[in-house]
Amino acid sequence: MHYDGLGTKDDPEMGVECMKKILDTDSPEARHLKFAAAYNLGRAYYEGCGVKQSTKEAERLWVIAADHGNPKASVKAQSTLGMLYSMSVLKDLKKAFFWHSEACGNGSLESQGALGVMYLYGQGVRQNTKAALECLREAAERGNVYAQGHLVEYYYNRKFYSTAAAAAKRITENDDIDLLAEVTDCLPTYVAKGVAMAAFYLARCLQHGLGVPQDPAAANKYYSKACLLDPAVASDLELAANLGRI
Numbered sequence: 001m002h003y004d005g006l007g008t009k010d011d012p013e014m015g016v017e018c019m020k021k022i023l024d025t026d027s028p029e030a031r032h033l034k035f036a037a038a039y040n041l042g043r044a045y046y047e048g049c050g051v052k053q054s055t056k057e058a059e060r061l062w063v064i065a066a067d068h069g070n071p072k073a074s075v076k077a078q079s080t081l082g083m084l085y086s087m088s089v090l091k092d093l094k095k096a097f098f099w100h101s102e103a104c105g106n107g108s109l110e111s112q113g114a115l116g117v118m119y120l121y122g123q124g125v126r127q128n129t130k131a132a133l134e135c136l137r138e139a140a141e142r143g144n145v146y147a148q149g150h151l152v153e154y155y156y157n158r159k160f161y162s163t164a165a166a167a168a169k170r171i172t173e174n175d176d177i178d179l180l181a182e183v184t185d186c187l188p189t190y191v192a193k194g195v196a197m198a199a200f201y202l203a204r205c206l207q208h209g210l211g212v213p214q215d216p217a218a219a220n221k222y223y224s225k226a227c228l229l230d231p232a233v234a235s236d237l238e239l240a241a242n243l244g245r246i
Helices: 012-024 028-047 055-069 075-084 093-105 109-121 129-141 145-157 161-172 177-184 188-208 216-229 231-242
Strands: none
Touching: 012 028, 028 055, 028 075, 055 075, 055 093, 075 093, 075 109, 093 109, 109 129, 109 145, 129 145, 145 161, 145 188, 161 188, 177 188, 188 216, 188 231, 216 231
16 A cells, blocks of 8 residues: 555555565465565566665566466466566566466466467467467457457458458557556556557558558558557557568
């Protein structure tokens, strides 16, 4: 409560001290709080909020919170480790796949979408399109926008332009990234990436009349939307388009 300012004045330092006490205590009454405390303390170290920033300490605490994939531990920590090991600083895609698999098995929607992408592109696991589509479609149906964006890309690359455009149109109708993230319990960054992907591919369809009537003005609107939501995603896709890869 002190850390996030819930029902009290925001005091990250006090929040960190409280979480450390919970983690260090041997009291049976606090046992059920230890996994949550380790996860949130890991957040504090990762963000450098109330404590000196340390990715390594965040990793150590999240491993404690994840507890070898225990479904009664912190599923959020399991999913977060999957994300952490997908990043350049501590990149280890086999570890990322392991933790996303554990989290997905324990109900994480975010990790289900991430697993689908890893299967689709053979990241940390042998490429398996069937498993990828199963994960992506189920995650998309449950509201994972990142999974929805990758399905749009898959349909477009397979030349299912009408399907890609229709799905992309649905995805881009909701601009409230923070609300979508809250409802689905997915990171806003990845929600924005999913919508940006959908907007870019919808723009491509509108620009070239693929599966929808050609509409250059609407195409420009969606290209701009993709750039605003995630400039890096838009830039990568633009480069791929210029090189004839999409």
